[in-house]
Amino acid sequence: MNAGEEIVLSESWVSVPHFLKGILTTLSQSNGGCKYDYATVPFLAEVLKMKYLKPLNLFQELLKSNEIKRSRLLGLDVGDKYVGLAVSDVDNKIASPLSVLLRKKTNIDSMAADFESLISELHLTGFVVGYPFDRQKSSPGAVQVKVFIDDLCKTGKFEELKYTFWDECFTSKNVDFLLKPLNLRPVQSKTILDKFAAVGILQGYLDFANRNPSLKSTG
Numbered sequence: 001m002n003a004g005e006e007i008v009l010s011e012s013w014v015s016v017p018h019f020l021k022g023i024l025t026t027l028s029q030s031n032g033g034c035k036y037d038y039a040t041v042p043f044l045a046e047v048l049k050m051k052y053l054k055p056l057n058l059f060q061e062l063l064k065s066n067e068i069k070r071s072r073l074l075g076l077d078v079g080d081k082y083v084g085l086a087v088s089d090v091d092n093k094i095a096s097p098l099s100v101l102l103r104k105k106t107n108i109d110s111m112a113a114d115f116e117s118l119i120s121e122l123h124l125t126g127f128v129v130g131y132p133f134d135r136q137k138s139s140p141g142a143v144q145v146k147v148f149i150d151d152l153c154k155t156g157k158f159e160e161l162k163y164t165f166w167d168e169c170f171t172s173k174n175v176d177f178l179l180k181p182l183n184l185r186p187v188q189s190k191t192i193l194d195k196f197a198a199v200g201i202l203q204g205y206l207d208f209a210n211r212n213p214s215l216k217s218t219g
Helices: 017-029 042-047 055-065 108-122 140-154 171-182 186-210
Strands: 072-078 082-088 095-102 124-131 162-167
Touching: 055 124, 055 162, 055 186, 072 108, 072 140, 072 186, 082 108, 082 186, 095 108, 095 186, 108 124, 108 140, 124 140, 124 186, 162 186
Parallel strands: 072 124, 124 162
Antiparallel strands: 072 082, 082 095
């Protein structure tokens, strides 16, 4: 079998992500170093990608997982150069600033490794990604968010992770308004803006989910 040839798997095999990863490893080892990965076998990348859930469905999944272990959510403000991050507390009611990651467009695997570390360290079960719902789907902001998520999905490293989109309208503008009187240096201001924009996105989502009557009895 040569790299690039179509691999057809039954639906029962497809339901086991770790089994699929083993297939790639075995193929690579048995073909003289010819690499099989999620790029050379796009079908597997599709199977192992992150799963999108509607906002309330994501929180419902979170509540279910918390019956077994404490899980948290990560808020993302995706920009052209940086990705601001915020994390929820263990009760998933309060968002706090976490960090700002350099967006590595030419090395998404390196950025995926950063997220893998955060998922393990913080016991994350899902991402809440800011999205400009007030603009056209083809706007630069909307496109770059979708490209970022698609790139992460293609790495095949987040098959157990769920994500949702949350309206980021006015979030950055509100933070920028608060920072202006401080006369910060541009770089410093940008770092704080990205980080706290992520807080605004995640906090807005948490407030909405926690106030929803249909979820109160489960929380």
